Amino acid sequence: MNFCDALNKLPGKEENGLFGKNFLRTWDMSDEDIKAVASGACALKALRDGNVSPKIFDSGIAVSMFSKKDSGMEIAFASGCDLLGLTIIGMDRKLGNSNIKENTAMASYMADTIGVCESDFVEKSSRYMKRIADSVEDAQKNGVITQKPCVINLGSDEDTPVQTIADLQHMAGVFGGIENLKGKKIAVTWAYSPNGTRSLAYPQGLISLVTRFGMDVVLASPEGMDLMPDTYERAEKNAELSGGKFTRTDSMEEAVSGVDIVVPVNWAPFSFLEKRTELSDANLGTYIDLLEHELREKNNEFINWEITEEMMEKTKDGKALLMHDLPADITDINCIRGEMTAQVYNANLQNLFKEAGMRPYVIAAMTILAKSEDPKAAFETIAERATKRYF
Amino acid sequence: MNFCDALNKLPGKEENGLFGKNFLRTWDMSDEDIKAVASGACALKALRDGNVSPKIFDSGIAVSMFSKKDSGMEIAFASGCDLLGLTIIGMDRKLGNSNIKENTAMASYMADTIGVCESDFVEKSSRYMKRIADSVEDAQKNGVITQKPCVINLGSDEDTPVQTIADLQHMAGVFGGIENLKGKKIAVTWAYSPNGTRSLAYPQGLISLVTRFGMDVVLASPEGMDLMPDTYERAEKNAELSGGKFTRTDSMEEAVSGVDIVVPVNWAPFSFLEKRTELSDANLGTYIDLLEHELREKNNEFINWEITEEMMEKTKDGKALLMHDLPADITDINCIRGEMTAQVYNANLQNLFKEAGMRPYVIAAMTILAKSEDPKAAFETIAERATKRYF
């Protein structure tokens, strides 16, 4: 999408539903909100590709709060925020051993955006992000801060909106527009990874989002590898409303047959994650070890849930679009057995990198939409100014 | 204070006593210097609250040297320096295992400000900061650097000028001006914290500063919990000169009776800190463990030195201003027993956050005052330019 097309899809004055808002889950956002983020991301990419600087901040802070290292998303956040002129400050901490209100206040004084990544504890992680967002609101209401940062979920226990909106726009780029995704078949399939304790955020977030745009979604997973129950209901309801489809299967082979898009992804079953949160709340560390051991044994039963060249052959014309929320676990590259073979990975490498490359723009678009009453005017100002990014 | 009032209080050409100076201890600064920092902080806050960018640097570095994590002050330093357009670089290291002159040179090449936080070793920490400041001066004298950064103490063993000047201005905001602080009663009282090994910087710095502005200061602490001896002399002399008052008591209850401001703060006795420095110099680590154990036992004797709602009731009209150099140890929030109850903390939360919110502006003001021969003109330029911080 070129800059002008993207610009025309952006909300103007009194049309911006995201002004002053946070970005915790896509299902709290309207379809228009989501398209606005996607269009904003496209507009930013078009500008930067044309060596025009979309810096809209003259000083300002972007605070990143990661509970553990996640280089991909960390760099995406830093890159996206830098694009707008914000300085990145890391205030990384574990959930639990901190005074959330106080930490949030310290982070908020000069912040324009706060990115939070915390996915370790199902249900608790989401509450934590919500409390950060509430603390920011309190600080503003009480005059502690005069300019409110938006809070962006960079990966929680239940959703990862930056990744999924990046994916939506990536698919739109490949298939010629979000409207063209209607009826396209996408297989979201559990895949083996030695890690085995991954969060539910990506599979849940993806099926919750794409069912809203009329896609034909099939979710495949081994028996017992369940997501949070409300995810299935949400996906079904979305599909019904959008004229899409949502089905489930326990066969990867069946899932990928004839699809336009394949998404291998590893996750731990919800029942396990729920138990882990309970044990952690009760400070029963040893039982967590036992639980994880048990899970790995279960996980290892499904070592052949792997995207191979044969599996790819079964997709539409044998050349479905492969997507992944990197980093990936790849057989023979960074593990003995992983989500896909090295052949499949290498054949799709540059496309996977393009997909991930949308994340910084999505983050930057979210920040502009949360800070500008009239995003269209903001982008017009950028385009008129036409500051060369370097000379 | 609005921008114009603050601007009028700033020093102009040939009036700026802080040009080219460092900020190690408030007692090395004149009253005019301190008021200039406070006014500069107000002017910066007024600008930012009005969405005007006070960026005065087009590139430039702010180096932070923390000997251990201190998120609050780290973010304050980063936020304040970013406001002026400086990039923050962390060069964190422990005192002792380093070549101070060489490290300082490496940090100084492009630095406009260097923030140092090192409070672990009484007397030694101050000498360390002084050596950094001296090394910067040597580097400039010898042509290694052509533009000299200022050195800012972000917390040492004896003073913490950023925090105390932020507090001075915070009180001035509440009571209608620094001149109105004359005669106001402030209780600085030792309070229990499980930590037990805190530095003397805040209580010493606070009573050393506020006695200069005519306040009626009472210091409360359990027997044996002494500050450095010269602090008492300084506070007494300051009070005498300013028409203020400085008294001591070993009763928290007595201290807070009828006061306008209450400041609970935990510290370790000077005699202990002195011994710890000696043992560390002699590389006697095991003895330090024993000493700290002994201290914790002594500390635990005073577990009921806590600011409770009953204690707050005794203050003037039962509603004294509560101040704290966050982070605080709060009963039932981040410890079993701390400096104040959760009720007291929660009732005063937003005011505590406002107090801490002055720190970034104080740091930024210090940097401008150290770099500008004519700070008034610099601020006038910012105001004329009126660059919107974002659009």
Add this chain to the structure above:
Amino acid sequence: MNFCDALNKLPGKEENGLFGKNFLRTWDMSDEDIKAVASGACALKALRDGNVSPKIFDSGIAVSMFSKKDSGMEIAFASGCDLLGLTIIGMDRKLGNSNIKENTAMASYMADTIGVCESDFVEKSSRYMKRIADSVEDAQKNGVITQKPCVINLGSDEDTPVQTIADLQHMAGVFGGIENLKGKKIAVTWAYSPNGTRSLAYPQGLISLVTRFGMDVVLASPEGMDLMPDTYERAEKNAELSGGKFTRTDSMEEAVSGVDIVVPVNWAPFSFLEKRTELSDANLGTYIDLLEHELREKNNEFINWEITEEMMEKTKDGKALLMHDLPADITDINCIRGEMTAQVYNANLQNLFKEAGMRPYVIAAMTILAKSEDPKAAFETIAERATKRYF
């Protein structure tokens, strides 16, 4: 060198051999390339010393990839990149446990420069850097990135071009121009350090570079402390072509007699480093410990290879220029016995700091040269704009 002289030596349109290139080894660069980097560094220093901001980027990222802490070079990279307006992001990781292509893609999306420091594994480290550079090229070729960052070697197993070009320009500053280095005598001499496992990058890089400019180079080392064999050949060939000289000796005393410049430097023998890489590839950690123990014993035989005042007396007029790629190991300052005495270090301190102070400018110059088709025009634009760095 003043700004105008430096400007005149910069390449203009169609003369810039470094456009779109990387900076991995000086021996992959032409003499003109090297002089262009040195002149660019001088021009940048002249601008900054005159308080003119050479910021050419309006947003943009500089990614640093260090496999271990190296404060000096880390700050140099950050300082140099900030000077141009780039934001620094650390993506530090060890060689070996990572997917190089994927990491490089993540780093490249918004990067204008990527600085890599990895010197632990002889031969392997260089290959790692090469693979990063290749991955960037692939990403561009495949449309993953539209603007290609340059890759800068901040220290590998075989060369350290930032340090050596900084040294070249430092010597040029002292002796009145690069052309005046012709015939100057320089002793690069092994020196004792308790560390004992230092990489070959600096001695190899330095003799490989300065022999190209007609210098009379003598390399001194104890028997068995060998560099990579091709280094000697390269130095000899360079000397022959440039009218310089390259000789070797096993006596420090002999080496320093009558020289204009002395460079003490510690390194581990190539044969040892080669074995260590092999053991590491075979995951034989315990044997590495044994090997390092053996090396330290050998290293300790040469404890009197130290630059003392007596040694300095033997140089030309007793006052040769002392150079070092800081940090240095100095007797009585940060070790019991090191590369030089405290007296020698202190007498040459400010000159050593000036030498290291060229590094940020070299890094910045490399980045401009890699990004600008017409560097001369870029510098002219900076000079015309004449933005004051602060006011």
